[in-house]
Amino acid sequence: MKILAIGDVVSQSGCDFLRDNLHSIKSKHNIKMVIANGENASIGNGILPSSMKHLLDSGVDIITTGNHVFKRREIYNSLDTQQNIIRPANYPDSCPGKGFSIIDFGNIKVAVINILGTAFMENVNCPFYTIDNILKKIDTKIIVIDFHAEATGEKAAFGHYLDGKVSCVFGTHTHVQTADEKILPKGTAYISDIGMVGSKYSALGINPQNIIKKMKFHLPVRFEILESDIELNSIIIDIDENTGKAIDIKRLNIS
Numbered sequence: 001m002k003i004l005a006i007g008d009v010v011s012q013s014g015c016d017f018l019r020d021n022l023h024s025i026k027s028k029h030n031i032k033m034v035i036a037n038g039e040n041a042s043i044g045n046g047i048l049p050s051s052m053k054h055l056l057d058s059g060v061d062i063i064t065t066g067n068h069v070f071k072r073r074e075i076y077n078s079l080d081t082q083q084n085i086i087r088p089a090n091y092p093d094s095c096p097g098k099g100f101s102i103i104d105f106g107n108i109k110v111a112v113i114n115i116l117g118t119a120f121m122e123n124v125n126c127p128f129y130t131i132d133n134i135l136k137k138i139d140t141k142i143i144v145i146d147f148h149a150e151a152t153g154e155k156a157a158f159g160h161y162l163d164g165k166v167s168c169v170f171g172t173h174t175h176v177q178t179a180d181e182k183i184l185p186k187g188t189a190y191i192s193d194i195g196m197v198g199s200k201y202s203a204l205g206i207n208p209q210n211i212i213k214k215m216k217f218h219l220p221v222r223f224e225i226l227e228s229d230i231e232l233n234s235i236i237i238d239i240d241e242n243t244g245k246a247i248d249i250k251r252l253n254i255s
């Protein structure tokens with residue numbers, strides 16, 4: 001089966017790009033399932049119920065998130081009650097939501113797990129112990145992980161740790177796609193970061209002039225999302241339904 005995984009969808013223009021293009025991408029590439037990271041889907045970061053609905057209505061099957069997930073209180077109830085939105089599993093149990101979900105396509109089930117990195121990120125529970133505990137509870141053949149993390153070294157180590165145990169480990173959070181996609185020796189597809197859906201001429205979706213001003217003058221600056229020249233960064237993973245191992249991983253970028 002082919003799974004499309006889409007990087008951090010930034011703001012209204014990122015959501016609109018998916019509404020306009022996702023259905024044709026799915027049919028053109030014979031995609032069975034779509035995963036999208038929605039932690040920046042709402043204006044001002046985080047995700048609101050309206051942007052969650054926008055993504056799901058556009059053809060996304062499950063939304064993963066990251067360090068911005070709890071920014072908007074309005075989403076907490078959806079995190080607790082909806083099966084198609086998850087938050088990093090290594091936040092404390094007291095936080096809203098859950099860290100993995102199993103999507104049932106009738107003849108096949110796919111587990112999607114969201115984990116937060118710890119290098120240059122929040123001081124959450126250890127990703128390695130967290131994933132060990134989750135994998136004990138899951139018996140689906142196909143398991144896909146969104147590792148939302150900053151450091152490429154941590155991401156690569158996590159990918160190798162899970163080689164042969166899951167179908168795919170892809171990274172999110174940096175909003176910059178890496179070119180290191182590969183199938184690891186024991187059959188796990190891996191890429192350090194799949195990128196974003198946002199403006200091609202931005203700094204991670206933000207107007208670069210705002211960032212330059214902030215870095216040069218060190219005074220507070222209001223960040224403005226750039227809404228033009230939207231580019232979609234994603235990957236297509238082809239997974240053997242009988243073994244759960246990856247057959248292929250390739251990057252798909254559309255602007």
Ligand SMILES: [Fe+2]
Binds near residue numbers: 008040066174
């Ligand atoms: Fe993000």
Ligand SMILES: [Fe+2]
Binds near residue numbers: 148
């Ligand atoms: Fe993030």
